[in-house]
Amino acid sequence: MPSKQRKIAMMGYRSVGKSSLIIQFVEGQFVDSYDPTIENTFTKFIRLNSTEYEVKLVDTAGQDEYSIFPLQYSMDFHGYVLVYSITSSKSFQIVQIIYDKLLDMVGKIHVPIVLVGNKTDLHLERKISTEEGKRLAEKWKAAFVETSAKRNESVTDMFHAILLEIERSDGHIPDK
Ligand code: GDP
Numbered sequence: 001m002p003s004k005q006r007k008i009a010m011m012g013y014r015s016v017g018k019s020s021l022i023i024q025f026v027e028g029q030f031v032d033s034y035d036p037t038i039e040n041t042f043t044k045f046i047r048l049n050s051t052e053y054e055v056k057l058v059d060t061a062g063q064d065e066y067s068i069f070p071l072q073y074s075m076d077f078h079g080y081v082l083v084y085s086i087t088s089s090k091s092f093q094i095v096q097i098i099y100d101k102l103l104d105m106v107g108k109i110h111v112p113i114v115l116v117g118n119k120t121d122l123h124l125e126r127k128i129s130t131e132e133g134k135r136l137a138e139k140w141k142a143a144f145v146e147t148s149a150k151r152n153e154s155v156t157d158m159f160h161a162i163l164l165e166i167e168r169s170d171g172h173i174p175d176k
């Protein structure tokens with residue numbers, strides 16, 4: 001059987017760990033300073049529930065409250081990973097803004113999304129509780145995972161979660 005191709009966008013405020021999560025997943029290492037402006041696509045083959053996937057992960061440079069949602073991001077993707085840092089309330093606000101824009105652009109009620117609270121290793125600096133993250137994900141009917149790219153905690157789970165969310169929606173790119 002040929003592998004299923006899945007294209008996933010990593011979105012979120014700057015410095016939340018989007019690139020670090022991808023690099024940890026694809027290369028198995030934690031890079032302390034990765035150029036924040038690079039927009040790169042990473043490919044990884046993974047097997048999940050006896051299905052082979054070719055996963056293309058598009059690392060975005062990040063969004064803020066003023067970003068206009070890029071039209072190309074509303075069309076081309078099977079699913080979206082929306083990342084905030086548990087140490088940053090601002091980044092938690094920004095994922096909600098991104099979500100609203102995303103739904104406006106895609107024009108569908110259900111889009112496969114995983115909400116990710118990263119940097120759990122920095123628990124002394126935590127600003128957003130696990131409960132708050134969970135509640136937001138429930139509101140969106142999205143999956144929720146807390147991760148540490150640094151310690152490689154739940155990073156694989158998070159990428160599995162988005163593939164499963166896409167599977168639930170049959171792997172169709174939502175119609176316009
Ligand atoms: P991006 O702008 O969202 O792509 O964020 P980066 O992946 O470039 O990470 C921004 C900064 O946060 C870098 O200094 C990373 O080393 C750091 N970082 C990323 N993930 C984690 C994490 O899980 N724990 C800690 N302590 N630092 C992290």
Ligand code: MG
Pocket residue numbers: 018019020034035036037059060061
């Ligand atoms: Mg980055």
